[in-house]
Amino acid sequence: MTGLLSDAENECVRNEVGEALFGLIQSAPIMMMAAGDISQTAPLFNCLKQENVVYLAVAFLDAQAGGWDAESRECITEVGLDHPDAVYVRLGLQLSEEPIDPEETMFHNIQIYDCLSNEEKKEFTVGFWVAMDRHSPATGADLLGLIPDSEAACLMEELSQDQLVALSVATVFEAVTMGRDAAHCISGETNSKIFSSGIDWALGGVTEETQSCLEGFAMGNPDIVTLFQSGAEGLMAMPADQFVELSETSQGMYDCMTENELMQVQLTATQALAMP
Numbered sequence: 660m661t662g663l664l665s666d667a668e669n670e671c672v673r674n675e676v677g678e679a680l681f682g683l684i685q686s687a688p689i690m691m692m693a694a695g696d697i698s699q700t701a702p703l704f705n706c707l708k709q710e711n712v713v714y715l716a717v718a719f720l721d722a723q724a725g726g727w728d729a730e731s732r733e734c735i736t737e738v739g740l741d742h743p744d745a746v747y748v749r750l751g752l753q754l755s756e757e758p759i760d761p762e763e764t765m766f767h768n769i770q771i772y773d774c775l776s777n778e779e780k781k782e783f784t785v786g787f788w789v790a791m792d793r794h795s796p797a798t799g800a801d802l803l804g805l806i807p808d809s810e811a812a813c814l815m816e817e818l819s820q821d822q823l824v825a826l827s828v829a830t831v832f833e834a835v836t837m838g839r840d841a842a843h844c845i846s847g848e849t850n851s852k853i854f855s856s857g858i859d860w861a862l863g864g865v866t867e868e869t870q871s872c873l874e875g876f877a878m879g880n881p882d883i884v885t886l887f888q889s890g891a892e893g894l895m896a897m898p899a900d901q902f903v904e905l906s907e908t909s910q911g912m913y914d915c916m917t918e919n920e921l922m923q924v925q926l927t928a929t930q931a932l933a934m935p
Contacts, residue, residue: 664711671706704752713739716746723929724786727779734774742767748922749929761921765913768925777899784906785894787928788887792832794927797860799834800827805852806845813844831857836890850884851877857887858912862923865916872915880908 664672704712717736721727727735739746744759745767775783803826806814815823818841826837835853838845845853855873859865865873877884882905886894894902913921 664707668707668711672703675703675706709743710740713743713746716743716750716752720746720749720929724779724783728776731775731779735771738767738770738774742770745771748925751926751929759922761918761925764925765921769910777903780906781894781897781899781902784902785891788832788894789891791861791927792830792857795831795857795861797831797857798827799829799831799837801856801860802831802834802853803827805856806849810844810846810849814838814841817841817844831860832887832891835887836893839888839890842888847878847881847884848874850881851875854884854887862920862927865920869915869917869920873912876912876915880911883909 704715707715713736717732717739720735721732742764745764748759748761748764749768772780772783803811803814818826818838822837826834829837831853851874854877855870858873859870886902886905889897913924916924
């Protein structure tokens with residue numbers, strides 16, 4: 660990585676971190692660096708030309724994703740070079756004096772997503788959903804709190820006490836998956852509340868207007884709820900073309916969000932994917 664930089668850039672980085680850490684950076688795998696809080700390295704990125712920052716940012720994102728094919732990586736790099744803030748925001752970086760426009764960077768991040776093959780889209784999306792679920796402080800107990808008494812009574816008839824206990828301490832995504840045998844107990848309205856609340860919990864809170872809009876979005880797109888109920892294993896077993904056809908509808912939920920929430924989606928995505 661450092662071999663691609665100019666002498667002046669390397670000298671600037673060396674001065675920022677010291678000789679010992681600079682040697683570690685040269686010998687460490689990119690994945691090791693990508694697993695941390697990359698925003699803390701902003702002073703180092705300030706040493707580099709914008710073009711090189713984009714190349715390194717794409718390398719970090721590529722490492723977190725497990726590696727894209729060459730065609731996808733080339734396409735993503737082109738989008739990043741044309742719209743660098745789209746990759747900067749994913750790493751929590753603010754490298755320009757102009758404020759980042761969350762709507763604009765979200766639009767270009769969707770372009771980045773469109774660079775991927777269907778198999779890569781599936782792997783990224785499932786990984787993102789699982790990571791966001793792991794990032795959320797909510798549990799199945801919070802999910803059960805959204806279910807009306809009549810539907811909860813049906814759950815108790817369909818699931819054993821041990822299953823209910825396990826469900827209550829699971830993550831929200833896991834809980835939805837664990838309860839799928841009793842999915843007929845849950846109304847479309849309740850599923851929509853679970854969907855919107857899951858996003859609310861994962862992002863650390865959204866406005867009431869956003870949550871109401873998300874509920875309406877879920878009611879109008881029941882396939883999204885069905886996808887979540889499949890669980891990570893079920894989703895990964897699904898043919899990529901089928902998964903992408905169903906899941907790309909989910910991009911419509913971003914129309915419900917405020918600028919601050921769109922920014923949080925982009926920041927949380929990378930934070931979640933970087934978690935061990």
